[in-house]
Amino acid sequence: MKKKDKKKEYVKEIQNKYLKLKKEITIHNKLYYGENNPKISDIEYDKLWQKLKDLELEFPFLKTKDSPTKKVGYKPNQSFSKIKHILPMLSLENALNLDEVKKYVEKVSRYLNTKNQFIELIAEPKIDGLSISLKYEYGNFASGATRGDGQIGEDVTLNLKTIKDIPKNIEQLKNIKTFEIRGEIYMKKKDFLNLNEIRKKSNDSLFANTRNAAAGSLRQLDRNVVEERKLNFFAYTYGEITKEINFKKQSEFLNLIKVFGFPTNDLYQICKNFNDVELFYEKIEKIRNNLNYDIDGIVYKINDISIQNRLGLVGRAPRWAVARKFPAEKAETKIINIKVQVGRTGILTPVAELEPVYIGGVKVSRVSLHNQDEIDRKDIRIGDTIKLQRAGDVIPQVISVDKSKRNEKSKKFVIPNVCPCCKSKTDRKENEVAVKCTGGWSICEDQQIGSLEYFVSRNAFNIEGLGGRNLKKFWKEGFIKYPYDIFYLDKYKNNIINKEGFGEKSYSNLIKAINLKKKVSLEKFIYSLGIPQVGQRTSNLLSKHFKNFKSWFESIKSLSKNINNVYESYLNIDGIGPDVVEDIKNFFDKEKIEIVNKLNDALNNVESYKYSTKSNSKISEKIIVFTGTLKNMSRSEAKSKAEELGAKVTNSVSNNTDYVIAGTDSGSKEKKARDLKVKVLNESEWKKLIV
Numbered sequence: 001m002k003k004k005d006k007k008k009e010y011v012k013e014i015q016n017k018y019l020k021l022k023k024e025i026t027i028h029n030k031l032y033y034g035e036n037n038p039k040i041s042d043i044e045y046d047k048l049w050q051k052l053k054d055l056e057l058e059f060p061f062l063k064t065k066d067s068p069t070k071k072v073g074y075k076p077n078q079s080f081s082k083i084k085h086i087l088p089m090l091s092l093e094n095a096l097n098l099d100e101v102k103k104y105v106e107k108v109s110r111y112l113n114t115k116n117q118f119i120e121l122i123a124e125p126k127i128d129g130l131s132i133s134l135k136y137e138y139g140n141f142a143s144g145a146t147r148g149d150g151q152i153g154e155d156v157t158l159n160l161k162t163i164k165d166i167p168k169n170i171e172q173l174k175n176i177k178t179f180e181i182r183g184e185i186y187m188k189k190k191d192f193l194n195l196n197e198i199r200k201k202s203n204d205s206l207f208a209n210t211r212n213a214a215a216g217s218l219r220q221l222d223r224n225v226v227e228e229r230k231l232n233f234f235a236y237t238y239g240e241i242t243k244e245i246n247f248k249k250q251s252e253f254l255n256l257i258k259v260f261g262f263p264t265n266d267l268y269q270i271c272k273n274f275n276d277v278e279l280f281y282e283k284i285e286k287i288r289n290n291l292n293y294d295i296d297g298i299v300y301k302i303n304d305i306s307i308q309n310r311l312g313l314v315g316r317a318p319r320w321a322v323a324r325k326f327p328a329e330k331a332e333t334k335i336i337n338i339k340v341q342v343g344r345t346g347i348l349t350p351v352a353e354l355e356p357v358y359i360g361g362v363k364v365s366r367v368s369l370h371n372q373d374e375i376d377r378k379d380i381r382i383g384d385t386i387k388l389q390r391a392g393d394v395i396p397q398v399i400s401v402d403k404s405k406r407n408e409k410s411k412k413f414v415i416p417n418v419c420p421c422c423k424s425k426t427d428r429k430e431n432e433v434a435v436k437c438t439g440g441w442s443i444c445e446d447q448q449i450g451s452l453e454y455f456v457s458r459n460a461f462n463i464e465g466l467g468g469r470n471l472k473k474f475w476k477e478g479f480i481k482y483p484y485d486i487f488y489l490d491k492y493k494n495n496i497i498n499k500e501g502f503g504e505k506s507y508s509n510l511i512k513a514i515n516l517k518k519k520v521s522l523e524k525f526i527y528s529l530g531i532p533q534v535g536q537r538t539s540n541l542l543s544k545h546f547k548n549f550k551s552w553f554e555s556i557k558s559l560s561k562n563i564n565n566v567y568e569s570y571l572n573i574d575g576i577g578p579d580v581v582e583d584i585k586n587f588f589d590k591e592k593i594e595i596v597n598k599l600n601d602a603l604n605n606v607e608s609y610k611y612s613t614k615s616n617s618k619i620s621e622k623i624i625v626f627t628g629t630l631k632n633m634s635r636s637e638a639k640s641k642a643e644e645l646g647a648k649v650t651n652s653v654s655n656n657t658d659y660v661i662a663g664t665d666s667g668s669k670e671k672k673a674r675d676l677k678v679k680v681l682n683e684s685e686w687k688k689l690i691v
């Protein structure tokens with residue numbers, strides 16, 4: 001072969017390699033950003049991306065305008081604008097078996113003080129789709145939004161208009177300003193199979209299950225595509241309704257909206273005792289495979305709406321409902337390797353890398369082994385064949401090791417005594433399961449990246465376009481080290497556009513998304529800091545208690561210095577135990593307090609806690625102490641009610657106390673109140689105050 005031909009052939013080879021890689025990345029981009037349905041891990045994606053970039057560096061002639069390296073950060077679904085839900089969209093507590101449903105009912109009856117009497121439930125199949133909130137104005141379908149983070153969702157109104165199941169005009173609602181209906185968008189099993197058949201023919205990647213297919217389809221930009229995908233809708237609850245509508249029970253509500261023209265699921269049943277609860281579950285589990293849509297469990301709700309209202313919320317979950325998931329699906333696979341990850345709090349987590357296996361339609365290639373105790377208990381080793389299970393949207397778990405298939409030479413796995421990231425010594429405290437890196441946040445890079453990832457994640461600041469890939473890049477470049485740096489990212493405009501391959505448009509979208517988050521609720525602010533044990537529920541409790549940023553910030557400063565009895569006042573918050581207070585105290589060292597301070601400076605506004613109900617109640621801003629036993633409601637219900645109406649509930653009586661509510665056997669607190677001339681109310685006086 002001539003030298004020239006040889007060169008030509010070589011160029012062609014490189015070109016083919018490049019085109020293949022480019023095509024592959026484009027597909028994964030589309031899956032990740034457009035369809036919400038990634039098929040490979042971030043690490044695998046990064047590898048592909050780096051390969052492409054290396055090729056372009058080595059052979060600049062390859063580079064074209066449409067190269068994916070020019071387009072990272074491009075998010076097509078950014079063109080859905082945001083809708084703030086008037087009432088938050090809730091998530092449900094899970095019960096794994098009948099016993100847990102029983103425990104749930106007992107808890108409710110304790111809260112209501114009804115002496116273990118069975119409270120009528122309504123059982124409904126749990127549709128496996130994505131939740132949606134539809135708003136009707138004077139009977140006309142006005143807008144619809146996805147759940148999002150529960151408070152802010154995506155405006156998918158135009159796409160929803162293509163769904164035949166959703167009524168567009170409702171005569172019976174034409175006198176009601178706002179009527180919000182909530183339910184599930186889902187894809188029928190046969191439409192799902194057809195869709196995958198078509199995608200297979202055109203070499204598109206397949207959807208793992210009906211839920212992913214429904215979610216991916218609803219978030220398409222082209223509404224013609226949405227229409228082709230044939231989505232369906234079931235309505236099952238409501239949000240804001242501006243005019244009293246006559247229904248006293250959930251079952252009545254379902255019948256009513258059916259008359260309005262909403263599709264409802266007829267398989268519901270009213271349960272009068274635990275036998276009904278169990279029989280319904282067995283019945284549905286039996287017919288489950290013959291239904292033409294997927295369900296992943298049963299939802300049990302308190303049927304009586306007035307009791308639902310009494311129960312209210314705990315954190316972001318309603319106290320009046322619980323979901324019982326169907327048992328997990330199982331599969332067998334092999335552990336290729338065990339890697340140790342360092343989390344944002346320095347905890348080392350062993351993660352098994354698996355020969356990929358499908359469980360319930362979802363590809364699983366990694367599973368957390370949690371901690372050393374878990375590894376020891378199940379004796380999990382590299383090379384082992386394991387049984388895995390996965391229930392609904394719960395993360396997969398290892399059930400057991402098949403020791404008959406074990407390689408004789410395999411060794412026990414032990415979490416290393418140095419941090420895989422910063423090489424500091426690791427340490428396991430007595431009575432704790434976690435092995436931790438002792439290097440601390442300021443020298444352990446994985447902890448820093450972990451904290452930042454948590455900070456921008458969905459339930460925290462939820463900054464779109466600043467997920468794993470981009471965040472890591474900015475961190476590596478030194479643009480972002482502390483959370484507050486995110487809000488000054490525009491300092492690096494030229495670097496980001498020129499060096500990081502962002503287009504002008506992607507850059508300005510990103511900055512826009514960041515600026516949107518300069519206003520944040522106190523609850524999210526606290527949550528996003530990643531304090532150990534302080535999840536959504538505890539953040540909610542803290543923001544409810546401290547009400548505004550200033551008083552919360554003062555409290556953590558005092559807590560770290562151990563002054564002003566602030567430790568005790570934390571302990572008095574209902575639902576927060578001493579170990580949580582200890583974690584909060586330990587978390588806020590000098591550096592963290594400075595970070596909080598600077599973060600607050602970077603933001604426009606940390607919004608104070610807002611009560612969803614009227615705050616101009618008679619007890620708004622009042623300080624209340626409960627003592628003794630109330631007859632008609634439990635102490636917890638009384639406390640929640642008071643807080644909902646804007647009062648602050650404390651445990652000890654002082655000159656600042658406005659009311660002491662004394663039940664029977666009230667004892668010393670009532671006496672102290674009388675000594676201090678604080679107003680003492682009995683239960684019926686209290687009830688009058690809160691109507």
Ligand SMILES: [Zn+2]
Pocket residue numbers: 342419420421422423424437438439440443444445
């Ligand atoms: Zn470390």
